Amino acid sequence: MKKALVFLTGFMGSGKSTIGPILAKEIGYDFIDVDELIEKIDGRKIVDIFREDGEIYFRNLERQILIETVxxxxxxxxxxxxxTITFSDNLFLVKRSGILIYLKASPEILLQRIKFKTDRPLLLDPMGNLLPENLLFERIxxxxxxxxxxxLQADFFVSTDDRGIEETVAEILKKLEGKIA
Incomplete structure (x- = not known):
């Protein structure tokens, strides 16, 4: 059965927000980033939501937006x-609603991509500061x-470690052939 939604999952820094809009353009779809949508609806940055209301509040908001909007x-x-897919039955909802693609990256590559990001609450210390690189690697x-x-329960995965964006998108397009509406 062909699906009309393509979901990108993977660790922060795996390339979801970079590859997503390019992939969408290639297949004639629109693009949406759930984290950006949460910030727009809530009116706060995710790091502020985590700090002020905690992760459980954020995950409940994320799930509500996933169901009501996405x-x-x-x-x-x-x-x-x-x-997203590690909480509640979001994985089931996503897989039932579309094709799930895991953008896979190694911890070493992820560290290089996100070590200076201050907008990732799970990668900060309790005071909101960047973790030292060795502790950040452990956390990742x-x-x-x-x-x-x-x-790994995704329909398929694509490694984003040692390839450019165009090559990654091309591999995804090949794997999507005949599977999308």
Whole structure:
């Protein structure tokens, strides 16, 4: 059965927000980033939501937006947050509603891509400061180990480690052939 939604999952820094709009353009779909949508609807940055209301509040808001907004769309590429499919039955909802693609990247590559990001609340210390590189690598590795069993339930995965954006998009397009509406 052909699907009208394509979801991108993977750890922060795996390329969802970069690859998503390009992929959407290639297949004639629109693009939406769930994290950006949450910020727009809530009126605060995700880092502020985490700091002021905590992760559980954020995950509940994320799930509500996923159900009320994203799952009502058609012909969209959707960049999910790095932890979206690990909470509640979001994985089931996403897989039922579209094709799920895991953008896979190694902890070493992820560290290089996100080590200076201050907008990723799970990668900051309790005071909101960047973690030292060795602790950041540990945090990435730990979170990735916890999340990967969910990510691996995707319809397919594409490694983003040692290839350019165009090459990654081309591989995704090849794997999507005949599967989208």
């Amino acid at each position: 799952l009502k769309l058609s012909k969209f590429v959707v960049a999910l947050g790095g932890g 590795t730990t979170l990735l180990q916890m999340r990967e069993p969910y990510y």
